Amino acid sequence: MSDPAELRTRVLEWYDEHARDLPWREPSASPWAVLVSEFMLQQTPVARVLPVYEQWLSAWPRPADLAAVPTGAAVRAWGRLGYPRRALRLHAAATAIVERHAGEVPPAYEDLIALPGVGDYTAAAVASFAFGRRHVVLDTNVRRVVARTVSGVEFPSAAVTRAERYLATSLLPDEPREAAAWAVGSMELGAVVCVAAAPRCSTCPVADLCAWRAAGYPAYDGPARRGQSYDGTDRQCRGRLLGVLRESAEPVHRSSLEAAWPAADQRQRCLDWLVTDGLVAPVGEDAFALP
Numbered sequence: 001m002s003d004p005a006e007l008r009t010r011v012l013e014w015y016d017e018h019a020r021d022l023p024w025r026e027p028s029a030s031p032w033a034v035l036v037s038e039f040m041l042q043q044t045p046v047a048r049v050l051p052v053y054e055q056w057l058s059a060w061p062r063p064a065d066l067a068a069v070p071t072g073a074a075v076r077a078w079g080r081l082g083y084p085r086r087a088l089r090l091h092a093a094a095t096a097i098v099e100r101h102a103g104e105v106p107p108a109y110e111d112l113i114a115l116p117g118v119g120d121y122t123a124a125a126v127a128s129f130a131f132g133r134r135h136v137v138l139d140t141n142v143r144r145v146v147a148r149t150v151s152g153v154e155f156p157s158a159a160v161t162r163a164e165r166y167l168a169t170s171l172l173p174d175e176p177r178e179a180a181a182w183a184v185g186s187m188e189l190g191a192v193v194c195v196a197a198a199p200r201c202s203t204c205p206v207a208d209l210c211a212w213r214a215a216g217y218p219a220y221d222g223p224a225r226r227g228q229s230y231d232g233t234d235r236q237c238r239g240r241l242l243g244v245l246r247e248s249a250e251p252v253h254r255s256s257l258e259a260a261w262p263a264a265d266q267r268q269r270c271l272d273w274l275v276t277d278g279l280v281a282p283v284g285e286d287a288f289a290l291p
């Protein structure tokens with residue numbers, strides 16, 4: 001295994017010089033702003049998150065501001081970020097922060113992970129990025145960087161294994177601030193240099209330490225990786241239906257939803273899903289609205 005200290009030093013120096021200027025990384029970003037960004041960045045690229053993030057924080061600069069509005073306002077403001085259940089979960093997290101923590105995002109991992117919609121990654125990321133605490137932060141970018149540089153394979157396994165967590169823990173600097181910097185630095189390296197499809201090894205600060213490169217880039221031989229197809233899926237249908245409701249301040253008649261997605265069975269299935277999930281509320285027999 002390449003020298004972990006050298007790997008960390010290189011990544012930290014590279015990050016100092018090349019980190020993208022993102023609002024949730026500003027020293028002035030509040031823990032709430034970091035939490036909001038982490039909810040939005042799950043499964044959505046930075047460029048699409050930025051405008052929604054800005055609007056969201058200007059409307060609801062504190063958890064109490066979001067907790068005070070109906071869930072439908074959160075779903076509407078979520079816009080086209082996708083996976084809109086995240087809007088409901090963020091609203092529920094804001095409510096829990098008000099009820100359990102007097103409106104302040106708690107710094108401890110244990111309190112964070114107890115919030116609705118917050119899993120291991122988000123709890124570790126917020127504790128680390130907002131509060132400078134020492135945690136293993138394992139997102140897809142960090143996992144890919146560690147898999148390539150240290151384990152010598154192109155991609156990590158589908159789910160985090162015990163061995164992978166052990167390895168990531170062994171790489172974590174002891175000093176909390178440095179650990180937090182390593183977390184965000186290795187994540188950034190995976191996001192902009194060691195990308196999934198075509199890594200930019202010629203500009204990589206750890207190219208000479210990279211085990212996958214040294215081994216001659218052996219091809220990935222694990223289970224098939226999940227595709228990104230979207231067209232015609234239930235997810236696209238639900239997004240289309242929610243989009244119609246978002247555009248309207250009034251309840252929308254069923255016929256407008258039929259026009260938005262002609263395939264009747266799929267439309268009904270997706271509408272039922274949205275209603276069950278609390279993202280859409282029926283209004284009378286034939287109309288629907290945001291909750």
Ligand code: SF4
Nearest residue numbers: 194199201204207210
């Ligand atoms: S050398 Fe290439 S594969 Fe290895 S860490 Fe750098 S970008 Fe990734």
